[in-house]
Amino acid sequence: MPLYTRFLKDLLTKKGKYINNENIMVEGNYSVVIQRILSPKDKDPGSMSIPCSIGVVSVGKELIDLRASINLMPLFMCRRIRNLEIAPTRMTLQLANHSITRSYDVVEDVLVKVRQFTFLVDFVIMDIEEDAEIPLIL
Template sequence: MLPPKLQDSGIFTIPCTIGELEVGKALIDLGDSINLMPLSMFKRIKGLELKPTRMTLQLADKSLKYPYGVAEDVIVKVDKFLFLVDFFIMEMEENEDAPLILGRPFMKMVGIVIDVENDKLKVRVQDEEVNFDVFQAMSHPKYDKACFQVDIVDELCMMQRARVHDISSLERTLIDEHEDLNEEEEKSIEGCVRDLESSKEIPTE
């Protein structure tokens, strides 16, 4: 016996508040590895501090975006619960229905359980929980053509940049000029570089 076909539940959102600002709904997105807040909303919330960040974010279309900074330990109220959340601040369009995007770190912290079959979303803290009805919370979503996924891609890039920054100008020149060398040739050049750098300066007089 085949199970009946069911309609799409749409996106999953939860109502939340930050300080005195009624945010409305926040999008719960399993595709995001971070939490995102539009720059326009950040400017409306009093008392938030913007810290610099070197993060580079890769969106679903593979484009790279650079956030303005990160707001740490933002108090987010969901029903009767309070959570400390770190938000990356991006200059992006503020969606009317769900201006905030809460990713996997938030979902793990608050113990979110999504019941897709029954269109329910549960927030659980220790022995207490709050349930949300997906259809009632978001009956007419405006994310129908959007594709969400944000990943942090800069950690390896920053490590590589640091390595390139630390090497000498001679080594950098040799590496740049011989990108297609085989492993044996690379080792030979690296040995020459070490010998040159360890040798004493030849007097000019």
């Protein structure tokens, strides 16, 4: 490893402290990393809630779980939207608390709008109690 590379790496990781407070004339190419301090790495949020709409119905804030492999919609929300084609299915799901529950049905190819983006989503419909704050889980 060249000496200047090791010097810059130690300077950026604050292993080596540069004591003089004078300007240094750098000839040739230099890295932009020297000019700014790197921001600390943020932790993975796991899940968050964002506002969305399905058709003309504003759903409110939906929970986005980055670890989930299916999208859940409560039965009351499916009835509120009305114009969805429900396909019957036989499916059992094991929830995070290790309880086993049956799905009601499946709704395929639903257009979900989040800000200016539109996504095509399949939902598993569950007959669960109404939660006004988070009606969907994506």
